[in-house]
Amino acid sequence: MTDDPNGRETLPAGGLLARGQGVALWRQIAQRLERDIASGTHAPGGRLPTEADLAGLYNVNRHTVRRAMEELEGRGLVRIEQGRGSFVAEDVVDYSLGPRTRFSEIIRRQNREPGGRILRVSEMAAETGLAEQLGIRRGRPVIVVERLSLSDGRPLVLGTHHFPATRFGRLPELLRQDPSITTALTACGVPDYRRRITRITARLPTPEEAELLQQSRNRPVLVTEGINTDPAGEVVDLTIGRYAAGRAQLVVES
Amino acid sequence: MTDDPNGRETLPAGGLLARGQGVALWRQIAQRLERDIASGTHAPGGRLPTEADLAGLYNVNRHTVRRAMEELEGRGLVRIEQGRGSFVAEDVVDYSLGPRTRFSEIIRRQNREPGGRILRVSEMAAETGLAEQLGIRRGRPVIVVERLSLSDGRPLVLGTHHFPATRFGRLPELLRQDPSITTALTACGVPDYRRRITRITARLPTPEEAELLQQSRNRPVLVTEGINTDPAGEVVDLTIGRYAAGRAQLVVES
DNA sequence: GATGACTAGTTGTCTAGACAAATAGAGCGC
DNA sequence: GCGCTCTATTTGTCTAGACAACTAGTCATC
Structure with a gap:
C-alpha cells in the first residue's frame, strides 16, 4: 500500500514518554491515544496509524504499542484487524431485556434487519442443575439448540436454548424449515412466553465464541442466563445468550 | 520460596504441543489449563504452577505461557497476582436489578457485610445529554458523587451518581457524615425511589477502575447506566455503575 | 474482462534476554 | 516479640528480531 494521505489519520503530536516514573509506557501510550480519539483527532471509523508508525512516533518497541492497542480494544475504543490495520470503534445496538423478549422484534424496532441461523440441534440427558431449572426430573431428555442471531448481517448474539424434549420433540424438525425459535414454539402450541428471570455477567469470549461472533478475543461478551415460561407458568426453556x-x-x- | 509439595498443585501431564498446525501455542496451553481446571486437577482457590514451570513443561518461552494465562484470566478462570502466583478463581455475588435496588439490602440478603466509602463529591454544569436525562435545563448545576461499594470488605461496584443540585444541595454535607446514599436521600425528603431503566454493557476497565475495584485489567467490568425516580415520577438521579x-x-x- | 501469481503492507505469534516491582520468608538486632 | 534488612521467588514491563498469516493492490496471462 502506497503512502496515501487520505487513507490514514494524520499522526498525533508524538513527544517523549515519561520513562522510569512508575507508569508503564504502554499505559501512557494508551492514554494518549484515548485522548486523541476523544478529542476527535481520530474520527470514528477512521484509521489509526500502524503499530510500526506509533512505535517510531513514541520511540518504543512495537510490542509496547501492541500492549496499548490491546488495552484500547478491550475497552471498546478501537477495533484491530489483521492485515488491514486499526480503526476507531463505532456505536452499538440496544437490546431490551423486558419480560417479552423477541430477538427479531427488538432488532426491527431499531431499523435493522434481523437474521440468524441454527448452528446445531442435539439431545442430551438433563443433569441435576438443568433439570431443576427446567422443572423436570434428572436424566430426562433435553433438546439443545444453538443459534447465531444477526443484526444487519452482523453476528450479535450466540444463544444456547434448552427445551424439555417430551413437550418440544418436534422442535428439531421445525427449525430445519425456519430458523426462528418463536415460530417453532408457536407450532408446538406455545404462542406466547415470558422471560421470568435473567442473570447477567461478563467475561472474555472463548476462541469459538470470538470466531462465531466475529469479535476480537479482547472484547468481553455479555453472558445472560434466563428462563422463559408459558402463560400457565410452565417452564419453556433455559436460554444462555x-x-x-x-x-x-x-x-x-x- | 522453597520447593514445598503442598504449596502448589502437582504439575499436569506436560506433553508436546502441536506446532505448525495452525493453532497458536498459547491457545493450546490455555485449552489444556482450562481442561485441567475443569477436571479438578487444579482446585478452586488452588495455586497453579508458575509461569516458568509451565514454560518448561510445555517447552515454550515464558511469554507464550503468559499469553495463555492472560486469556484465562479474562475469561474468569484464574486470578493472577504479581509476586505471588496464579490461582484458580472462585465464585460470585448475585446483584439484583429490580425496580427497588438498594446496595446494602442486596448484599445483606446474601449473608455478606455491605460497606463503602465516598471517593469524591463535586459539582458541575449539566451538558445536553445529562440535562435531558435528569429532566433539567442544560447548564443547571449537578452534584456528582463517586462511591466505592464493598461486600465483605472487597470492592464490588464503583458508582457515579448525578443529582440535580437545586433539589439535593445538602447531599455533599450529609454524605460526609454517612456514606450511605439511600440515607442521605431520605434526609433530603426522598424516603423512597425506584429504578426506571437500566442499560448494561461490558468492557475492560480503565486503569483507575481496575485499581479501585482491585481487579485485573484483564477482567471485564459490567457497566450499568440507570435512572431513579421518586414516587411522583420526578427524576432523582442518573447512576453509572x-x-x-x-x-x-x-x-x-x- | 477474468484469473492467478506476485508483492508490499499490516497485524499475529514465538523466541530470547534483561531488569523492575511485588511478595514472602529468613535472619538479625534490639 | 517487634521491626528491620536482605534475599529468593514470582509476575510485570520493555527491547530485539524473526517469521507467519492475512489483506489489498499490481501486473502478467489467458
Whole structure:
C-alpha cells in the first residue's frame, strides 16, 4: 500500500514518554491515544496509524504499542484487524431485556434487519442443575439448540436454548424449515412466553465464541442466563445468550 | 520460596504441543489449563504452577505461557497476582436489578457485610445529554458523587451518581457524615425511589477502575447506566455503575 | 474482462534476554 | 516479640528480531 494521505489519520503530536516514573509506557501510550480519539483527532471509523508508525512516533518497541492497542480494544475504543490495520470503534445496538423478549422484534424496532441461523440441534440427558431449572426430573431428555442471531448481517448474539424434549420433540424438525425459535414454539402450541428471570455477567469470549461472533478475543461478551415460561407458568426453556459487547447493550426496564 | 509439595498443585501431564498446525501455542496451553481446571486437577482457590514451570513443561518461552494465562484470566478462570502466583478463581455475588435496588439490602440478603466509602463529591454544569436525562435545563448545576461499594470488605461496584443540585444541595454535607446514599436521600425528603431503566454493557476497565475495584485489567467490568425516580415520577438521579465481573453477576427479574 | 501469481503492507505469534516491582520468608538486632 | 534488612521467588514491563498469516493492490496471462 502506497503512502496515501487520505487513507490514514494524520499522526498525533508524538513527544517523549515519561520513562522510569512508575507508569508503564504502554499505559501512557494508551492514554494518549484515548485522548486523541476523544478529542476527535481520530474520527470514528477512521484509521489509526500502524503499530510500526506509533512505535517510531513514541520511540518504543512495537510490542509496547501492541500492549496499548490491546488495552484500547478491550475497552471498546478501537477495533484491530489483521492485515488491514486499526480503526476507531463505532456505536452499538440496544437490546431490551423486558419480560417479552423477541430477538427479531427488538432488532426491527431499531431499523435493522434481523437474521440468524441454527448452528446445531442435539439431545442430551438433563443433569441435576438443568433439570431443576427446567422443572423436570434428572436424566430426562433435553433438546439443545444453538443459534447465531444477526443484526444487519452482523453476528450479535450466540444463544444456547434448552427445551424439555417430551413437550418440544418436534422442535428439531421445525427449525430445519425456519430458523426462528418463536415460530417453532408457536407450532408446538406455545404462542406466547415470558422471560421470568435473567442473570447477567461478563467475561472474555472463548476462541469459538470470538470466531462465531466475529469479535476480537479482547472484547468481553455479555453472558445472560434466563428462563422463559408459558402463560400457565410452565417452564419453556433455559436460554444462555452471549452478546458481542462491542455491538450490543442490554436494556432493563422496570 | 522453597520447593514445598503442598504449596502448589502437582504439575499436569506436560506433553508436546502441536506446532505448525495452525493453532497458536498459547491457545493450546490455555485449552489444556482450562481442561485441567475443569477436571479438578487444579482446585478452586488452588495455586497453579508458575509461569516458568509451565514454560518448561510445555517447552515454550515464558511469554507464550503468559499469553495463555492472560486469556484465562479474562475469561474468569484464574486470578493472577504479581509476586505471588496464579490461582484458580472462585465464585460470585448475585446483584439484583429490580425496580427497588438498594446496595446494602442486596448484599445483606446474601449473608455478606455491605460497606463503602465516598471517593469524591463535586459539582458541575449539566451538558445536553445529562440535562435531558435528569429532566433539567442544560447548564443547571449537578452534584456528582463517586462511591466505592464493598461486600465483605472487597470492592464490588464503583458508582457515579448525578443529582440535580437545586433539589439535593445538602447531599455533599450529609454524605460526609454517612456514606450511605439511600440515607442521605431520605434526609433530603426522598424516603423512597425506584429504578426506571437500566442499560448494561461490558468492557475492560480503565486503569483507575481496575485499581479501585482491585481487579485485573484483564477482567471485564459490567457497566450499568440507570435512572431513579421518586414516587411522583420526578427524576432523582442518573447512576453509572461499574461492577467487577469477577465478583458480581447482575440479576433481572420480570 | 477474468484469473492467478506476485508483492508490499499490516497485524499475529514465538523466541530470547534483561531488569523492575511485588511478595514472602529468613535472619538479625534490639 | 517487634521491626528491620536482605534475599529468593514470582509476575510485570520493555527491547530485539524473526517469521507467519492475512489483506489489498499490481501486473502478467489467458
